[in-house]
Each structure stands twice: as C-alpha cells, then as structure tokens.
Amino acid sequence: MTFGTRGDIQPYAALAVELARAGHEVVLAIPEQLTDLVPADLRTPENPSAPAGPRAPGPGAITVAPAGTHMLGLLRDVMPDLSGARDGLRTMSLMRAAMKDHLEETWRAAQCEPDVIVYHSKCQGAPHIAERLGIPAVLSIPLPFYTPTTAYPAPFFGGASFGRVGNRASYRANRLGNALYADMLSDFRQRIGLDGRVGRLQDPLVNPDGSPVDVLYPYSRHVLPVPPDYPSTAHVTGYWFLDSPADAVLSRDITDFLEADEPPVYIGFGSMGFGKGAEDRRAAVLEALERTGLRGIVATGWGGITPGAAADPRVLVIEGAPHDALFPHCVAVVHHGGAGSVAAGLRAGRPTQVVPFLGDQPFWGARLHELGVGPEPVPPRRLGRSLAAHLGQLVGTPAYARRAGEVAAGIRDEDGTAAARGILERIVDRWG
Structure with missing residues (x-):
C-alpha cells in the first residue's frame, strides 16, 4: 500500500515486480492513475474494484487495487493553484474526506488473504488492517524518517545537527502523524471489528502486542551510511528502481x-x-x-x-x-x-x-x-x-x-528490491 505522486508510487511498483518475478502473489494498492507503472505482462486482467475486493492473483502476478484515486486527483487539481501553506490548510476538509475513502479502499484491497502488508506511512490504515487480519505489517519509506538515531535528526528538521541527544529526541515528532487523524482511525478500527482507540501520540514503531515494527528503508547506504545504533528491525535495503520498459524511448x-x-x-x-x-x-x-x-x-x-x-x-x-x-x-x-x-x-x-x-x-x-x-x-x-x-x-x-x-x-552494486524481498520472506516465515 502506498500513496502520493509518481515518485512515491514507483519504488513500491518496483518491489511488486521483484516479488512477482520471484513467484509471489502481489496486490498493489495505488491510485488508478498510476496503474501503468506495473508491467502489462505481470498485471492481472481481473477487476479489482469488485465489492468483495481483489482476489489473490496467481503466482508471479500483480493485481492493482485502486486506492487513493480521489485523493491524488485532488492533489493534481489543487496544487498548481496553491500559493503556499495557507492555501493548503483550506483544502484540509477535502483531504480528510478523501482520506476516509482511502481507508475503505485499502481495507477492501486487503481482502485477498495476504501473508504480509508492506505500507508507506501515508497509508495509515495499514497497521490496523494487519492487526485485524492477524498478519505482520512492515512500514516502509524511502528516507530515514522513523528509527531514532544519534547520527542525525529526523529529516524534516533539515540538515542541521542537534547533538547526539537532540538528534535522537527529534524523532519523537514522528508520533504527531496520528494527531490529525486519530479520531478517524479510531472510527476505522471499529468499522473493521477492532477494539480500542488510536492515541494521538501513538508510537508508529510499536505493534499492538508491544513488539517492534520492521521498517524497510529503500535508500542506499552509499548515500547515507547506516547508523551503528540502528536496531535489527531497521532495514536499509538500497534503492528500489523500476526501470522503463526496454522498448520505451524518449520522445x-x-x-x-x-x-x-x-x-x-x-x-x-x-x-x-x-x-x-x-x-x-x-x-x-x-x-x-x-x-x-x-x-x-x-x-x-x-x-x-x-x-x-x-x-x-x-x-x-x-x-x-x-x-x-x-x-x-x-x-x-x-x-x-x-x-x-x-x-x-x-x-x-x-x-x-x-x-x-x-x-x-x-x-x-x-x-x-x-x-x-x-x-x-x-x-x-x-x-x-x-x-x-x-x-x-x-x-x-x-x-x-x-x-x-x-x-x-x-x-x-546494490539490489534493493531483492534485499527487500529476502527480508519480507524471512518476516513471513518468522511470523508463521
């Protein structure tokens, strides 16, 4: 599950391709506008919009389940006319409505008996869906955003350093991601049959049972070295590249x-x-x-x-x-x-x-x-x-x-998608 513009979707399409070509069954929940990122020879022809959600594809195939289509359409319609952050705030109510749609779409996409859910942090319903289905959820984002380290602060603070203690403390801000949507996520939990409410400062790196969340970081250690204080659940895999088709040419x-x-x-x-x-x-x-x-x-x-x-x-x-x-x-x-x-x-x-x-x-x-x-x-x-x-x-x-x-x-020299595939296979084996 991932959401955003083409650059946000493309790495996850690359991971889906790697998994499918290794013989796995893949459902990719993305906006319909970006279905073309999945190679036609791997894409299943069935209709993933059916009320029951997508059926599990056959081995070596990818089913695209529409999720976030409305939200991406809003971004494309609104962004060119924005003059800054104030205009962005005025669109918040529209985006909240689209977010509700996205939660339902990702829930429907997961009705395929999955073994594991890999999700971008923008897909906030994913860990709750995984909890409901009794399967592991693996967080993924192509920047070192979640795992605290003394080496550098959380990326949204720019390139400055706050010292070892300050750098590590800066990652507490990542808990604010639930603050805007805690009530919506709590309602969603009830909708899919879960108890409990979502805390506004809930730690995204802790599973409901208290175990640590595995995180895939698809960037290169040659660009940003892996900090020595990263735990074993933080996996820097290398970039996930989706190359253009061999017959594709520039205009x-x-x-x-x-x-x-x-x-x-x-x-x-x-x-x-x-x-x-x-x-x-x-x-x-x-x-x-x-x-x-x-x-x-x-x-x-x-x-x-x-x-x-x-x-x-x-x-x-x-x-x-x-x-x-x-x-x-x-x-x-x-x-x-x-x-x-x-x-x-x-x-x-x-x-x-x-x-x-x-x-x-x-x-x-x-x-x-x-x-x-x-x-x-x-x-x-x-x-x-x-x-x-x-x-x-x-x-x-x-x-x-x-x-x-x-x-x-x-x-x-790296093969980020193959490294990620191996990690996911081990997580599923460990879970089972």
Missing part, C-alpha cells in the same frame, strides 16, 4: 535536442512549487541558462514551472520524461530533492543541485552537498539571485562529477 523532440549539441543540464521541480510562483521560477531558470551559456532541458511538472516553449533554441521545455532514460544524457541535474529524483540522479552519476521546497528535501540537499556531488542547496526564493552561479559551480567543478561517479558505482 522525438527530446532525442533531437540531445543529438543537436553538447549534453544539457536538466532542471525540474516535479509536483513542487505551488503554481502561483511558477512564472518566477521559469524566468529564473531561463535567465540562469542564458547567463551561463548552458543548454538546458526544463521540465515543468504540474505546478513547479510555468509551461511554454522557450525563445532560446538552446533550451527545450517539456512536461516531463522518465528520469532513468533522460538523466544519463545530461551533464548535470537540478531538482527539488525528492527521494526519487535524488536516487535517479545519483544512479546516473550526475552532479546534482538541489532546490528544496519542503519536507525531507532540505535534508537530502544538505546530504548531497556533504557527499560532495554538488553545491549547497538553493532555496526557491533565491533562484533569481543564485541559480546562475550555482549552475556554474555544478558544471565547472570536476570533483562533483568524479564523486557522483563513485557514488553511482556503489548504488549500481
């Missing part, structure tokens, strides 16, 4: 642009940005490319940058493209620092400039600079003043490219 306008001259810089902020600042970001990006004389591919996403062709023939503006196919053709990449974009850029061995907007993005931006693969992060509000200088550093510093290549070699 003709992209390939023509790539073949016309030297490799470009990629610049894109995905679904970030709140649309009312998109025009300013577009102006800052185009000006920085002009001042540095660099060729650029600018991806507008849905809300990050205002779309429309650039007047400069050395700049191609696109809506988006598969990162695994495009990034190897670029000299460097500039993005918002989402976990998926970070993974794709580093796997391609490309120097990286992070422009963090929110959440864990400042953490990854600081980490990539510390790792030596790019300059310090640039806040979005400073793009107009700073982006040109940072682009010059990004492309003109050979050490960044050299270090990015070293990190890429380590990442390519």
